Amino acid sequence: MDREQFRKAGYAAVDRICDYFENLESYDVVPKVQPGDIARLIADEAPQEGEPWENISKDFDRVILPGITHWQHPNFYAYFPANTTYECILADMYAGAVSNPGFNWLCSPACTELESKATDWVAKLHGLDDTWQNEGKVGGGVINGSASESCLTVCIAARERYLRLHPNTPFAELVIVATTQTHSLAAKAALILGIEFVAIETKEEDDWALRGDGLRTALEEIEGQGKKPFILIATLGSTSTGAVDKFGEITAVTADYPSLFLHIDAAWGGVFLSLPECHDETFLSAINARAPQSADDVGEGAICAGGEVHSISSNLHKSGLVTFDANCLWIRDRALLTSALDVTPPFLRTAQASAGLVTDYRNMSISLGRRFRSLKIWFALRSYGVTGFQKHLRQLISRAEVFERALLDADKGVPGVVLFTPRRFSLVVFRVVSLAAATPRSDTPDAVAARLERENALNASVVRHANEDSSLMLTPTTVGGKNCVRIAIGSPNTEDRHVLDLVEKIRRLVDRAREEVGD
Numbered sequence: 001m002d003r004e005q006f007r008k009a010g011y012a013a014v015d016r017i018c019d020y021f022e023n024l025e026s027y028d029v030v031p032k033v034q035p036g037d038i039a040r041l042i043a044d045e046a047p048q049e050g051e052p053w054e055n056i057s058k059d060f061d062r063v064i065l066p067g068i069t070h071w072q073h074p075n076f077y078a079y080f081p082a083n084t085t086y087e088c089i090l091a092d093m094y095a096g097a098v099s100n101p102g103f104n105w106l107c108s109p110a111c112t113e114l115e116s117k118a119t120d121w122v123a124k125l126h127g128l129d130d131t132w133q134n135e136g137k138v139g140g141g142v143i144n145g146s147a148s149e150s151c152l153t154v155c156i157a158a159r160e161r162y163l164r165l166h167p168n169t170p171f172a173e174l175v176i177v178a179t180t181q182t183h184s185l186a187a188k189a190a191l192i193l194g195i196e197f198v199a200i201e202t203k204e205e206d207d208w209a210l211r212g213d214g215l216r217t218a219l220e221e222i223e224g225q226g227k228k229p230f231i232l233i234a235t236l237g238s239t240s241t242g243a244v245d246k247f248g249e250i251t252a253v254t255a256d257y258p259s260l261f262l263h264i265d266a267a268w269g270g271v272f273l274s275l276p277e278c279h280d281e282t283f284l285s286a287i288n289a290r291a292p293q294s295a296d297d298v299g300e301g302a303i304c305a306g307g308e309v310h311s312i313s314s315n316l317h318k319s320g321l322v323t324f325d326a327n328c329l330w331i332r333d334r335a336l337l338t339s340a341l342d343v344t345p346p347f348l349r350t351a352q353a354s355a356g357l358v359t360d361y362r363n364m365s366i367s368l369g370r371r372f373r374s375l376k377i378w379f380a381l382r383s384y385g386v387t388g389f390q391k392h393l394r395q396l397i398s399r400a401e402v403f404e405r406a407l408l409d410a411d412k413g414v415p416g417v418v419l420f421t422p423r424r425f426s427l428v429v430f431r432v433v434s435l436a437a438a439t440p441r442s443d444t445p446d447a448v449a450a451r452l453e454r455e456n457a458l459n460a461s462v463v464r465h466a467n468e469d470s471s472l473m474l475t476p477t478t479v480g481g482k483n484c485v486r487i488a489i490g491s492p493n494t495e496d497r498h499v500l501d502l503v504e505k506i507r508r509l510v511d512r513a514r515e516e517v518g519d
């Protein structure tokens with residue numbers, strides 16, 4: 001393709017993208033394809049001779065779109081959202097034009113300096129104080145592709161920190177600690193690093209959040225077995241129910257465990273830190289609070305004090321208006337990352353880095369080359385502004401409130417549906433319960449187990465049939481042995497009419513489930 005062909009194809013592509021958004025609602029959310037259907041449409045090898053662009057571009061419609069699950073569709077309620085915006089689509093186009101791996105400052109001063117500024121912007125937007133910002137020269141942010149990557153990265157930093165504090169610790173004694181509600185990213189980091197993983201049980205009466213007393217008991221137990229917990233991965237907004245661990249209670253405990261690094265996975269919930277009205281619910285003041293620092297705790301080769309949050313990461317590519325992928329990771333002391341990850345062979349040395357004048361992001365992340373992700377964050381935040389960003393989040397919460405009210409309305413709601421946990425931001429988790437009347441024998445263990453089994457079958461049926469209907473997509477979860485239904489509202493394209501329509505769909509699905517299960 002030459003430049004003039006690109007110009008024409010580019011204009012046509014933008015038109016095609018606009019048509020896609022204009023007609024979004026005409027697509028099924030979930031494609032009606034079977035495994036292998038799309039692969040059969042794709043040649044087994046690259047063509048020997050190049051093909052005309054016209055043929056290639058047509059195949060986006062013929063081959064790809066029929067196999068796309070439409071995450072931008074207003075009726076997409078599964079997992080957590082993956083927002084996209086026109087600003088970010090354009091940013092990705094520009095980033096593609098300069099195709100720049102930006103691993104050193106010298107490789108691209110703009111990629112590096114914009115990344116530092118963009119993570120500072122987002123830190124400020126999230127209410128993270130200046131100790132988390134690059135501006136302060138000690139803390140700072142880095143953009144990774146995913147929350148999983150950030151979690152693995154801080155596990156490495158935490159391991160090195162622990163080994164600096166306790167130099168001869170055998171690897172086999174090290175333990176990564178999380179909870180049963182932590183995303184699988186923690187177990188996966190442990191798997192990759194070949195380190196034992198322990199998940200602390202959380203409780204229904206705490207809405208599945210980790211509390212101080214549970215943490216203390218678990219740490220005592222782990223240490224009692226001669227193991228060395230070196231990182232705790234807490235969560236702001238768990239995947240199953242949106243649980244927010246009690247960070248203030250947690251840091252009160254970790255103050256007694258100065259070698260324990262504390263990371264918060266705020267992959268989904270992090271963006272809601274941007275709303276002042278959510279600051280209590282997100283425990284922002286506990287996230288920002290600092291423990292008293294000793295002279296050894298900060299600066300080059302730093303270790304940071306116990307009793308404070310050491311790192312936090314937030315996915316702007318979930319509800320944060322930034323096109324996948326864009327995870328911001330902030331750490332209180334960048335030296336914790338660089339001392340663990342800096343490997344500088346001669347060919348990567350630069351005068352600017354040797355003089356300590358610049359950040360080389362390769363030393364704060366796992367890969368060397370990295371995508372130019374800061375551009376889309378910069379474009380999106382400039383175009384929306386803080387006000388527009390907050391308005392978007394408030395709109396998501398408001399839609400979830402509308403849905404919740406209509407679902408549970410005493411007269412017009414769906415009978416026999418109860419919230420499993422209180423709504424968290426824009427996530428509603430509910431459960432269909434049995435309408436069978438209680439009898440004097442209902443609380444025998446056998447009767448309780450039979451009821452649980454019946455209710456689990458009801459909820460499983462609702463999700464199964466919902467997902468057979470390709471006009472919407474939602475995901476189930478099971479917490480504490482109870483099957484539930486999750487409705488994650490996140491698309492900027494979802495309006496009140498969509499969530500009200502969803503209530504009616506759920507009504508029909510629940511009726512069908514009761515018929516199927518005989519309730």
Ligand code: PLP
Nearest residue numbers: 080146147148183237238239267
């Ligand atoms: N953490 C939480 C709470 C999540 O819900 C998810 C994904 O939905 C992740 C982490 C994983 O995110 P990523 O795909 O960015 O690794």
